[in-house]
Amino acid sequence: xxxxxxxxxxxxxxxxxxxxxxxxxxxxxxxxxxxxxxxxxxxxxxxxxxxxxxxxxxxxxxxxxxxxxxxxxxxxxxxxxxxxxxxxxxxxxxxxxxxxxxxxxxxxxxxxxxxxxxxxxxxxxxxxxxxxxxxxxxxxxxxxxxxxxxxxxxxxxxxxxxx
Amino acid sequence: xxxxxxxxxxxxxxxxxxxxxxxxxxxxxxxxxxxxxxxxxxxxxxxxxxxxxxxxxxxxxxxxxxxxxxxxxxxxxxxxxxxxxxxxxxxxxxxxxxxxxxxxxxxxxxxxxxxxxxxxxxxxxxxxxxxxxxxxxx
Numbered sequence: 182x183x184x185x186x187x188x189x190x191x192x193x194x195x196x197x198x199x200x201x202x203x204x205x206x207x208x209x210x211x212x213x214x215x216x217x218x219x220x221x222x223x224x225x226x227x228x229x230x231x232x233x234x235x236x237x238x239x240x241x242x243x244x245x246x247x248x249x250x251x252x253x254x255x256x257x258x259x260x261x262x263x264x265x266x267x268x269x270x271x272x273x274x275x276x277x278x279x280x281x282x283x284x285x286x287x288x289x290x291x292x293x294x295x296x297x298x299x300x301x302x303x304x305x306x307x308x309x310x311x312x313x314x315x316x317x318x319x320x321x322x323x324x325x326x327x328x329x330x331x332x333x334x335x336x337x338x339x340x341x342x343x344x
Numbered sequence: 345x346x347x348x349x350x351x352x353x354x355x356x357x358x359x360x361x362x363x364x365x366x367x368x369x370x371x372x373x374x375x376x377x378x379x380x381x382x383x384x385x386x387x388x389x390x391x392x393x394x395x396x397x398x399x400x401x402x403x404x405x406x407x408x409x410x411x412x413x414x415x416x417x418x419x420x421x422x423x424x425x426x427x428x429x430x431x432x433x434x435x436x437x438x439x440x441x442x443x444x445x446x447x448x449x450x451x452x453x454x455x456x457x458x459x460x461x462x463x464x465x466x467x468x469x470x471x472x473x474x475x476x477x478x479x480x481x482x
Contacts, residue, residue, distance in 0.1 A: 185372075188386030191365035195387065196394025198358050200402060205350050207409045209417060210395075212445040216470040223467075229474030239351050244449045246355020251453025253356075254363045279370050279442075280455040288458050291441025292448065292465020293472070298434025299445055300473040301480060302427050303420055305434065306444040310388060315395035318419030324431040329377075331435020336377030340440060 199312060208239055211308035212247075213299035215240035279344070287343045302327070359450050368450045370442025377439055425481040441465075 185191070202208050218237040221230040278284075299305040302324045304313060310328065313321020362368045367387055376384035401407070402415050409415055438444050441462055443451060448466055452459030473480075 185366040185383065186361070186364040188365065188383050189390060191361050191367070192387040192390025193394040194361045195358070195365075195367075195391035196396075197398070198354065199395040200398035202354060203402065203415050203417070204407065204409050205354070206347065207411065207413060207415065212449070213466075215445075216466050217474075219467060220470050220474060224471065224474075227471065227474045229477050239347070242348050242351035243355035243358070246352040246357075247359040247446055247449035248453040249352070250356045250359025250363060251368075251450040251459070253453070254360075254450075255454050280451070280458045282457045282461070285458065285461045288441050288461050289465040289468075291437045291439075291443070292462040293469040294433050294437025294465075295441060295444065295448065295462075296437075296466030296469025297473045298430050298432070298437055298469070299466075300430070300470050302430030302434050303423065306438070307446060309420065309431075311391050311395055313420055315392045315399055316417055316419050317396075318422075320420045320422040320427050323422075323424065324420075324427040324434075327428045327431025328435040328438060331432035331437075332373075332377050332439040333435075334432075335436040335439030336374050339436065340374070343440060 195311065196315070199315065206239060209308070210312040211304060212240060212244065213296075213305040213308065215244045216296050217300065284344065290343075298331075355449075358446065359453075362446060362450060363454075368443065368447035368454075373439060373442040423482045429481065437469075 199210050202210055214237040217230065217232075218234050218241055220227070221232065221234040224230055295305075302309065304321065304324060306328065309321040309324040314325055359368075365383075365387055366372050367384065372381075372384055375381045399417060402417075407415060434444075441448075443462060445466070448459065448462045450459075452463055
């Protein structure tokens with residue numbers, strides 16, 4: 182497990198999720214609407230959360246499957262720390278400890294930006310980059326380019342300060 | 345119940361692919377933004393290509409879902425400012441946390457402390473968005 186599953190196997194498998202979800206569940210691939218669903222369950226009074234949330238319920242089930250996959254991987258291979266990491270650039274020292282709770286604040290900040298940005302842009306990597314771009318949707322192409330510009334700024338300039 | 349199990353299984357399968365290809369990893373994300381490996385780009389491009397091919401076939405052959413309905417795919421609405429500003433903010437979060445929406449959930453199972461912190465952050469971000477929804481440019 183030290184080397185990742187090659188992209189030319191894994192990429193098409195990821196892409197296959199789109200037709201499979203459409204045929205079996207009549208759903209367009211996406212995950213970040215699940216945040217809104219949970220918000221609607223926890224804070225139904227906020228106007229944004231007062232919506233017909235049933236349309237997003239499937240994403241909670243999908244998310245549960247994602248959590249289980251992580252849990253199964255943990256049971257089979259441990260915390261993955263030694264697995265994931267071929268040292269990358271300046272982060273060699275951080276390699277084993279990046280998912281340590283001492284980095285909790287950075288991850289919390291990142292999480293806020295992910296949640297806010299995904300809802301504001303109306304989609305995330307799954308919904309825009311994969312589902313949207315494969316439809317050649319203008320909104321998704323613009324969002325994907327913006328994801329990468331934001332990511333470049335964060336990874337190249339902000340992370341060296343944060344970590 | 346059937347739908348629940350199918351969806352759960354597909355989530356599990358999707359997560360397993362992201363785990364096996366290490367796409368969930370903070371380090372793979374940094375590596376991608378530093379252009380140090382083709383791995384993540386290969387993943388994304390081949391996923392998009394495969395998806396586009398099947399969407400084309402579904403449209404061309406008028407393939408129906410297992411429930412017998414015509415499959416229709418809707419593009420997301422174009423909201424230029426929201427797509428750009430929201431996208432930039434999402435990208436920042438993606439690079440800092442090394443995780444987008446699916447890996448957030450995977451990490452809950454894999455490294456539950458950091459996973460739950462990330463998830464709490466994502467919910468907080470969604471609540472902030474909900475609170476300011478009318479003030480944001482579209």
